[in-house]
Amino acid sequence: MMSPTPLCLAIAAALSCPAAAFAQSTQPADKGKAQDKPVQKVEVKGSASTYDPRRDDTASKTVLSAEEIRKYGDDNIFDVLKRAPGVTVTDKSIKMRGLGAGYTQILVNGDRPPPGFSLDALMPDQIERIEVIRAASAEYSMQAIAGTINIVLRKVVSKPQRDLRLNATRSPLQRSGTMGGTWGDKVGTLSYFVNGSLFGGHNEFHSRGADQLSLPDGTLAQSRLTRYDGGGAYRGGVLFPRLNWKIDADNELNLSAGLQASSHAWSGFSHNENLAGSFGNPDWIDMPGRTSGDQWMMRGEIGWVAKVAGGKLDVSLAGERSRDENDNDTDYYSAGSAHHLLRDWDTVYRPRRMSFRGKFARSLFDGHALVTGIDASRQRNEDSRDRVDQQDGAPATHVVEAYEPQVTRLAGYVQDEWSITKQWSMYLGGRWEGVETESTGTNVPVTTSRSHVLSPVAQTLYKFPDKSGRQVRLALTRTYKAPTVDQLTARRYLSALNTRFAPDSSGNPGLKPELANGVDVAFEQYWADGAMVSVSGTQRLISDYIRTRLDLDPDGRWIYRPLNDGDARVHSLEAEVKLPLRMLNAAAAGFDMRASVTRNWSEVSTVPGPDNRLDGQTPMSANVGLDYRRDRLSFGASMAYQQGGWVRVSDAQIRHAHTRRDVDAYAAWKLDPHLQLRFTLNNILGMDGESESVYEDAGGLSRQASWQQGATRVGVNLELKM
Incomplete structure (x- = not known):
């Protein structure tokens, strides 16, 4: 033998x-x-499924698999993410550590989404996995003060894959349908994969609001109620084809593309009911409006993977173009239609981007895994706005505005993951990133902004010996948040009726990026069958904090403008548990429970208390879910909780977010090995959207409250594997 x-x-x-x-x-x-004895046949089986990136990778991250993503039959990425541990979703704003507005980095396939890419149009069945990365890594951008969410799309396949999915949802406010599928196969050294979907539906919106201003002596100077009712239809399609050619043992060629297209047509009616005072001259009371738009995005990428110098070289070149065109017509009427303003504003956004990424990885002596690479991109927008205003039959005012910002990015990084012993591993890395922003436009001065950041990062993982399942993590990071193009440009967006309730907005070319020094610590305990407990804490010390301030200009117009204003400190505490209930009682076989809770605190040095927190931070969030699976039947339910409360944005501004409890449920029946029927319920409690803000200065105290109707959605999915 x-x-x-x-x-x-x-x-x-x-x-x-x-x-x-x-x-x-x-x-x-x-x-x-x-020779005299018969030969025994020994069969050894192993499975890659035993690898758990959360448990085994030095960098701390949680991975949502394709099965977890599709479990609830969601028709959008936001409903998927609101059940992820440590993640909260509010009005399509995705947050980690309760922080959105650029603190949480959203990536697609490890890169920033291309211009015009819409997460709304991304269907869960087009996603291979979602990585929730708690501490920054040098390979990705370090613009991740709160963390990173990397959405990895489905790729080429090694065996035939053909499936079809049909989805229909309905609620008092929505009806929609989706048809999507996958077709993939391998022929010799070629493998291909095509995933796409068509969608359409109709949405309705119903919202109410209240505005009031009290003078310093308590006199009610202004008060009104607002109402908006509207809706409309939408439709679109998404297509992601990929091709892989294994040239030889050392070379591989990858081609991929992305196409998104959609259109919508809305109409609605706004009405203001004045209870005290007036809100302008003329004071617009009734505002019927119509808007329609078309959007498309296309992307192409070519990549080459080769074995070079004992390692692997991975380079890619990508190009993207998109167009977003919107036509908005609104009529403004004063009381009794005494005055009439017709406003026709057409906007066209045409961004394009070219990007290059290169990465080289190889193993070195004594268990070192070295990775180094560069990222470079240039994005240029061609935006235009065609404004036509005509009041009371007078000659129309016609203004055409052009705006052309350009953003150039360059980054280089190196990282080393070192397996010091079987129990102890270390990750060291560094990334330099530079950003240059240039903008020109009609009646806007040419502005140029340059910034660069050097970000070191260190992470370590120690596993206790004797296969105890216990392990601890530590991460030290330096991350940042760069100002957006809109925040850097001096372009001013004019409000139709400028008040403290509806101000203008403008950027600030002098903004500097926020820098954050962070520390993350975690203790994790793993048991068999996927059971685990994790407790972690984080802190971020932020300098040059950017906040948006409401001011009254010398010309008498209210305006929102960003500025660097002091330092901030953020810290969080998070606990998570996953438990197959059969570990407690054999009679509970088939039931799996999961739960997580996150508590967040923050304070800004230049803002007085109480309720001093970063704008929009969720003070506490929690997720709890229970799933059952046996034979052909599976069902489950989950609740995502977000605590509300007051946040003091500045010495004059405070805002209030209401508590939300989103309860979802599903039931799936596998009719045969190729056909499955799934029923879903979303927002079972029918939670509405509510918010409130207060602004107080020498001129008085103003309050604004808004409410938007919510409703329970019922869905049915048919999933066919061919």
């Missing part, structure tokens, strides 16, 4: 069988005796 091959020895080691003993047991003590 032959000696065991290196592959057999590797498998034996992976299964914790001593390689020497395995080899010794297969060597015959006597050749004659070996």
Whole structure:
């Protein structure tokens, strides 16, 4: 009998069988005796499913698999993410550590989404996995003060894959339908994959609001109620084709594309009911409006993977173009239609981007895994706005505005993951990023802004010996948040009726990026069958904090404008548990429970208390879910909780967010190995959207409150594998 091959020895080691003993047991003590005995067949099986990136990777992250993503039959990415531990979703704003507005980095396939890419149009069945990365890594951009969410789209396949999904949802406010599918196969050295979907539906919106201003002596100077009712239809399609060519043992070529297209047509009616005072001259009371738009995005990428110098070189070149065109017509009427303003504003956004990414990885001596790379991109927008205003039959005012910002990014990084011992691993990395923003436009001065940040990062993982399942993590990071193009440009967006309730907005070319020094610590305990408990804490010390301030200009117009204003401190505490209930009682076999809770605090040095927190931060969030699976039947339910409360934005501004409890449920029945029927319920409690803000200065105290109707959605999915 032959000696065991290196592959057999590797498998034996992976299964914790001593390689020497395995080899010794297969060597015959006597050749004659070996010929007399029948040869025994030994079959060794191993599975990649035993690898858990959350448990085994030095960098801290949670991975939502394709099965978890599709479990609830969601028709959008936001409903998927609101059940992820440590993640909150509010009005399509995705947050980690309760922080949105640029603090949480959203990536698609490890890169910033291309211009015109819409997360709304991304269907869950087009996603392979979602990585929730708590501490920054040098390979990705360090613009991740709160963390990173990386959405990885489905790729080429190694075996035939054909499936079709039909989805229909309905609520008192919405009806929609989606048809999507996947077609993938491998032919010789070529493998291909096509995933796409068509969608359409109709939405309705009903909102109410209240505005009031009290003078310093308590006199009610202004008060009104507002009402908006509207809705409309939408439709679109998404297509993601990919092609992989394995040229030889050392070279591989990848081609991929992305196409998104959609259109919408809305109409609505706004009405203001004045209870005290007036809100302008003329004071617009009734405002019927119509808007329609078309959007498309296309993307192409070519990549080459090669074995070079004992390592792997991965380079890619990508180009993207998109167009977003909107036509908005609104009529403004004063009381009794005494005055009439017709406003026709057409906007066209035409961004395009070219990007290059290169990465080289190889193993070095003593368990080192070295990765180095560069990222470069240039994005240019061609935006235009065609404004036509005509009041009371007078000659129309026609203004055409152009705006052309350009953003150039360059980054280089290096990282080393070192397995010091079987229990202890270390990650060291650094990334330099530079950003240059230039903008020109009609009646806007040319502005240029340059910034660069050097970000070191260190992470370590220690696993306690004797397979106890206990491990601890520590991460030290330097991350940042760069100002957006709109925040950097001096372009001014004029409000139709300028008041403290509806101000203008403008940027600030002098803004500097926010810098954050952070520390993350975590303790994790893992057991068999996927059970685990995790407790973690984080802190971020932020300098040059950017906040948006409401001011009264010398010309008498109210305006929102960003500025760097002091320092901020953010800290969070998070706990998570996953538990198959059969570990507690055999009668509960098939039930899996999961729960997480996050508590967030923050304070800004230049803002007085109480309720001093970063704008929009969720003070506490929690997720709890229970799933059951047995034979062909599975069902489950979950609740995502977000605590509301007051936030003091500045010495004059405070805002209030209401508490939300989003309860979802699903039931799936596998009719046969190829066909599954799934029923879903979203927002079972029918939670509405509510908010409130207060602004107080020498001129008085103003309050604004808004409410938007919510409703329970019922859905049915048919999933067919061919």
